[in-house]
Amino acid sequence: MRFRLLVVLAVLLVGVVPASAVPASAAQQEQAQCSFPYSATDATGANVTVEEEPQRVVALQASTAQIMWEIGAKDKVVGMPVRSYTAYLDGSKERTDVLTDGGMAVDVEQVVKLDPDLVVAPGSIADEQIQQIRDAGIPVYKFASDTSIESIYRQIERVGRLTGECEGAERTVSDMRDRVQLIEGAVEGEERPRVLYTFYGYTAGNGTFIDSVITAAGGQNVAAEAGIQGYAQISEEQVVKQDPEWIVTPNDAPLPNGTAYESTTAFRKNQTVTVNASLMNQAGPRVVQPMTKLAKTFHPEAVEEALASADAANGTNGTDDSAGTNGTDGTNGTNASADATDGNGSGGTGGSGPGFGVAAAVVALVGAALLTLRRT
Incomplete structure (x- = not known):
């Protein structure tokens, strides 16, 4: 019992730093690290470059939309799966659905029509569809399938970096x-x-x-x-x-x-x-x-x-x-x-x-x- 309480208290205390102890330049350093243009290699092996902080983002998966909501970037989302399984995200029904009528595939034409600055795709999307969107001059970052809670942390951090929402991503991962x-x-x-x-x-x-x-x-x-x-x-x-x-x-x-x-x-x-x-x-x-x-x-x-x-x-x-x-x-x-x-x-x-x-x-x-x- 005592050991368990000590573990709990340790978890609560780790990483807690008084605001006064944080150097004034820390925020500036973080902002610089979250600057654009930004390039990263995705699951297709492509080097994806985002020239400026995206203002119009299409999330081809429900979990990416959830991440965008949690890191404080939901207003940037213009397209996503608008389905019963994303209805819990406040305002999701106001976005444009990017799946076909049956919901089993991506509507590439609709995605392109939204003119996004960035498209974020799950590992289950076929590379051919990814390439079709890229051929329209739109940067697409494809994630590998998540295999652990740790991989979810990494995805949140990468989504935050791609969208210029590093602080929100860091906070979300820390809470998790x-x-x-x-x-x-x-x-x-x-x-x-x-x-x-x-x-x-x-x-x-x-x-x-x-x-x-x-x-x-x-x-x-x-x-x-x-x-x-x-x-x-x-x-x-x-x-x-x-x-x-x-x-x-x-x-x-x-x-x-x-x-x-x-x-x-x-x-x-x-x-x-x-x-x-x-x-x-x-x-x-x-x-x-x-x-x-x-x-x-x-x-x-x-x-x-x-x-x-x-x-x-x-x-x-x-x-x-x-x-x-x-x-x-x-x-x-x-x-x-x-x-x-x-x-x-x-x-x-x-x-x-x-x-x-x-x-x-x-x-x-x-x-x-x-x-x-x-x-x-």
């Missing part, structure tokens, strides 16, 4: 790190329950940021233990063998059924939890919210103590893990609509890595290759 370190410190030494994250027969294995989220929350991802790579199907045999103690589902997918699942410890003990699909599946800053919820589910006493200590140290009254949400937790078999998003009751029906929300059943049929487009 604080929460992740707080949770990791709270669950350190606790016994890790076996956890399966599943949607329409698919799961998140090794090399996914969702695996990293489950681990940070104090769980043991059975899909990774089973040797599953990326987003892939999990067989009933694997489910039986791994015998998860907790089954986690996004709130746009039903609980799995069948004899294999009914035989698990999770079902026998009524231990299922529903998380917000948009927040869990989008590789963005708000992934710490479902991470916190999972940690509180797996290790309630340890995490509640850590959060209470953090609140006391910060002088706050209670911790809001849903960041303005009005949903209820779907834990212990209640399967409620967990973590409704951003106070708008949208409930988040989509996200990043694993799929396209309402169309997730279709995505499952067409294969795991499409599972990254709409929620990343």
